[in-house]
Amino acid sequence: MQKIALITGITGQDGSYLAEFLLGRGYEVHGLIRRHSISNTSRIDHILRSNYNKIKFFLHFADTTDSSNLMRLIAEIRPTEVYNLAAQSHVGVSFEVPEYTAEATGVSTIKLLEAIRVNGGNSRYYQASTSELFGGLPETAPQSESTPFYPKSPYGAAKLYSYWITVNYRESYNIFACNGILFNHESPRRGENFVTRKITLAIANIIAGKQEKLSLGNMNARRDWGFAGDYVEGMWRMLQQDKPDDYVLATNETHTVREFVEAAFKELGITVRWEGIGIDEKGYDAQTGKLLVDVNPEYYRPAEVEFLWGNPAKAEKALGWKRKVDFRGLVTMMMDADLKEIAGMSCKEYAQSREN
Numbered sequence: 546m547q548k549i550a551l552i553t554g555i556t557g558q559d560g561s562y563l564a565e566f567l568l569g570r571g572y573e574v575h576g577l578i579r580r581h582s583i584s585n586t587s588r589i590d591h592i593l594r595s596n597y598n599k600i601k602f603f604l605h606f607a608d609t610t611d612s613s614n615l616m617r618l619i620a621e622i623r624p625t626e627v628y629n630l631a632a633q634s635h636v637g638v639s640f641e642v643p644e645y646t647a648e649a650t651g652v653s654t655i656k657l658l659e660a661i662r663v664n665g666g667n668s669r670y671y672q673a674s675t676s677e678l679f680g681g682l683p684e685t686a687p688q689s690e691s692t693p694f695y696p697k698s699p700y701g702a703a704k705l706y707s708y709w710i711t712v713n714y715r716e717s718y719n720i721f722a723c724n725g726i727l728f729n730h731e732s733p734r735r736g737e738n739f740v741t742r743k744i745t746l747a748i749a750n751i752i753a754g755k756q757e758k759l760s761l762g763n764m765n766a767r768r769d770w771g772f773a774g775d776y777v778e779g780m781w782r783m784l785q786q787d788k789p790d791d792y793v794l795a796t797n798e799t800h801t802v803r804e805f806v807e808a809a810f811k812e813l814g815i816t817v818r819w820e821g822i823g824i825d826e827k828g829y830d831a832q833t834g835k836l837l838v839d840v841n842p843e844y845y846r847p848a849e850v851e852f853l854w855g856n857p858a859k860a861e862k863a864l865g866w867k868r869k870v871d872f873r874g875l876v877t878m879m880m881d882a883d884l885k886e887i888a889g890m891s892c893k894e895y896a897q898s899r900e901n
């Protein structure tokens with residue numbers, strides 16, 4: 546039987562990797578895209594240019610806040626699997642647009658689940674839940690499926706609604722619905738205002754002489770950062786089980802934002818020397834004394850999730866899932882991609898030129 550997947554958020558980081566993964570497994574893939582005044586398909590343009598387009602790969606204009614649209618598309622496409630990845634996904638921005646975030650990241654989930662239920666309830670459903678559900682309290686780390694939730698942002702609160710309504714539709718209507726509680730996952734396709742990509746892009750721009758320095762907010766925050774390509778496989782595995790359930794996907798490693806900065810500069814052979822604390826903290830090139838990093842309180846959040854460290858034991862055992870890329874591998878991949886794009890050289894080439 547031909548498997549048919551519907552992906553909301555297909556133009557995003559995860560949507561693009563998931564589409565590639567499912568096409569590679571023989572799926573027919575449908576994606577929802579929003580109308581923009583300028584094209585926003587850069588992450589899936591390679592698929593649109595490939596032989597898959599219009600044969601196995603189809604895009605539909607839609608917005609997950611528009612329930613009539615979702616009803617019609619589920620009825621027309623009749624997907625075997627639905628991956629709900631669409632969201633206003635930026636935690637910091639959710640404090641600026643809290644009501645919209647509640648709609649797009651929270652209430653939209655019930656619209657999609659209702660569209661599935663009303664159309665027979667036969668599509669398997671993946672909900673993009675998040676480690677932002679945990680408050681990041683150090684005493685709860687490492688966090689697992691049984692860690693109590695304590696969201697600290699409008700984004701986290703909206704995702705909390707989505708988490709529970711997914712569980713509720715599973716229990717009430719027997720829909721095969723799963724929550725993937727995913728810790729941070731990154732890639733060269735990561736949005737430019739998430740901290741990892743902001744760091745690797747800024748360093749590449751500094752090297753190319755296009756940017757003076759990197760300005761950040763809270764560098765003490767700890768995250769469990771993995772590679773998005775590994776995580777989309779975990780999403781798919783959840784929907785291939787005999788029974789629906791909820792799973793944490795994480796690397797089981799935790800690092801501060803500061804450590805990410807140090808590791809990214811290290812790829813170029815640059816050691817950062819830190820001075821000062823709080824908003825006065827500054828990072829200098831230990832060799833040349835040049836100012837590389839400072840703190841701008843503009844990037845602080847009204848409330849912060851301080852400590853995330855995920856325990857993926859359940860997913861490893863039940864799904865046979867394990868992350869392939871570790872922290873160091875992720876930093877190398879992202880730093881190399883941005884330096885090649887912006888300065889036209891690899892990290893190794895730059896590091897060698899610095900030695901000479």
Ligand code: NAP
Binds near residue numbers: 555560610726727731
């Ligand atoms: P992303 O790059 O920000 O992509 C979000 C996607 O959602 C984009 O395709 C965006 O479309 C779409 N979208 C937003 N609002 C929409 C709406 N109202 N209607 C239709 N589409 C809409 O996010 P990501 O990193 O790929 O993450 C995927 C999902 O996993 C999100 O739900 C996120 O909250 C969740 N998550 C992410 C992580 C992580 O570390 N990446 C961890 C845990 C959970 P446009 O291109 O039109 O803006």
Ligand code: F7E
Binds near residue numbers: 676728729738762
């Ligand atoms: O922040 C700190 C910031 O925006 C990470 C989303 O995919 O993962 C992501 O949410 C940390 C935070 O990701 C800057 O305060 C310091 O402590 O990269 P981020 P996030 O908030 O963890 C979760 C799992 C999701 O579900 C979300 O969708 O870095 N930080 N300075 C900064 N963060 C940003 N963005 N910019 C800074 O300048």
